[in-house]
Amino acid sequence: GQSLEQPSEVTAVEGAIVQINCTYQTSGFYGLSWYQQHDGGAPTFLSYNALDGLEETGRFSSFLSRSDSYGYLLLQELQMKDSASYFCALNSGYSTLTFGKGTMLLVSP
């Protein structure tokens, strides 16, 4: 099977940079995705890494290292609206996603 580990909660202040780590165990996968979910809302796609390295999308960046079974999501210039849950997910093909338990990010003024 597949499993992903990520911290349950991270706190930071506005304007700061925060990194949410994700380690995983799998026998094979196509890529690592990140989703954001505000309380009561639907998960929305943030980033995807098919290859090792850094992907940058505006204030959000994601990193993957297949050799270390590790990835992270980097959020820069934090805003209050970034307070949400963040999920890493393994893409196993045919759009099948296995999600981590999620990290709740609390951004304070």
Place this chain on the structure above:
Amino acid sequence: SAVISQKPSRDICQRGTSLTIQCQVDSQVTMMFWYRQQPGQSLTLIATANQGSEATYESGFVIDKFPISRPNLTFSTLTVSNMSPEDSSIYLCSVGPGLQETQYFGPGTRLLVL
């Protein structure tokens, strides 16, 4: 991108009853997915629904408990049968993949079973 709607948005049901959740997409898609998210928890894939074939269920989920229909390329239903309080969850449908393997999620159906 895809715009997905779900009905009902929430419901309170009595144990032993069944609820059918509808998912409508604004474009034709090959694959639709049903997920469950228990309060404060992660998302767990229930099944994959392809038009014209039977749904494929993940380990721990069975057709008798979660029958799925996929009558066309824009619509699917998930029924939660013979409900118990343990079925209280958010049920989400999704479609994909888009660019960068994006999955698009519906707003979810919040189910409380008493």
